[in-house]
Amino acid sequence: MDDSRDDLETVASVNYGHFTAIAVYPEGVRGLTLHLERLDRDARIVFGHGLDGDMVRKRVHQAIQGHELPVNVRVTAFARNASSRNLVSLEPPDIVITVRPMHHRPSTPPRVRSSVFSRYLPEVKHVGTFSLFHEIRQAQQAGYDDVLFVEADGRISEGSVWNVGFYDGSKVIWPDAPALPGIEMTLLRAGLRTVGVADERRAIFLSDIGSFRSAFRSNAIAGPTLIGAIDDVTYEPDPELADLLEQARQAVPLEPLLP
Template sequence: MFIYNSKLSLEETMTLSPHSASLGYGLSLFETIKLTKGKPEFLSAHLERINHSLTVFGSEKKLKITTVQEDIQKLLKAANVEEGAIKLMVMDLGEGDHVLLTYRPQKYKSSLYQQGFSLGFSEIVNDEKNRFTYHKTANYGSKMIEFRRGKEKGYDDVLFLNTKGWITEGAITNVFFLKDNRIYTPSLESGLLPGIMRQMVKEVLANMGKKVVETPIEKSFYRHCQSAWVTNSLMGAMPVRQIEEMEYRVTENHLTTAINAQLTDLIQSKV
């Protein structure tokens, strides 16, 4: 089932024109929103980001929080669920701006946080000069192919370098590093999506009295760090146990545990 332009459909498939700009050119934007006890986490931030992207790509469409909240509740009631994830899409940018909402169960288990993620590097680069790099569009094929290739090699995600050889982001995550008691994350100008959870983790760390240094990060930097973690809207902060040949002690990564605890409090104030 799904919501299409605020109308609930109990079908599992939908009709899409073969001339659709979404189908032909990937001209869609999307947000992935975590649900907790039937409430969408950080919905205002998600809508602010997608509405900004709509403006950048020349659309006059603006999503209203009240409408999206109502549509989410319709979908959750029909599916009889309270936990999981909503995918919110605006399709056919500038040629209809149709809004689609779908639901899926959440996939991150508590055991993963004890084990930590293993990361490798992609052979494909993020182009920091490409406008699409900074927006969550359906032009996601290269990242998904590299993500699948990484899975085949035993990685949980893959990191992308930019054209200058700097670390940018994962296929599905943003990345943070801890080195000599200082926290680093790649600068937006390096060529990455401004993740919602990336911003929330920065806020949490600021509340903990810890400053995040946003800067260009060379590929070899990870070898000199004490720990690392990745973030996205569904997982929060996930400790990293390994990047290529470099191993980190997840059991000593107490910072991610503290971050996730603080995120819980932040969620209560912003859902």
């Protein structure tokens, strides 16, 4: 019996679980501890059981053997006995690991469209992504590259698969609204403080976006990427911000996959 195939079929058919996406480089992983903490925290919310970080480390290390680094590793947690008839007495979760090549950053700053939308249980990186991807599709059909989510009251929350940040020329501002606490965002905040750039969280409304000098998106795989436009608000290229974000990124050391 091919257990890995059975596991993939369970993940696909039940679609109840959570995941994290990890960029693995030859030298290690940025934010590995945070990824492992996320998997354990989300597993307790979704399944009522935690996930052992040492097991995840070893399984990821096994999965990347034979692959040319860097790679994009997705670790998906699922319970084998989960079904619509049983979502209470769940077994401790196991994981499925997929390994893919890293995609290059876009050559031009993406243009994003705002949309009133809230992810269910936004603090968990869960596998319920249909509505999220449909929002991206609708934005792309309208001629944009991606989508930025806004609460019904106009507060900006997050992007499709990324957090959003704004720059006023002296500090970085992150929206204070329900959103996934992204690994890259957390690392950038630490890195910005290391390189002497202030940052803060506060409510940002869609009507505020024209008052900022620049905007960017942050994602653990792609890293920070400057945004070219949100709706009809266009941002000029900002090499100073791009340099600051790269400095912040490099200020956080990589962690070895295995101790």
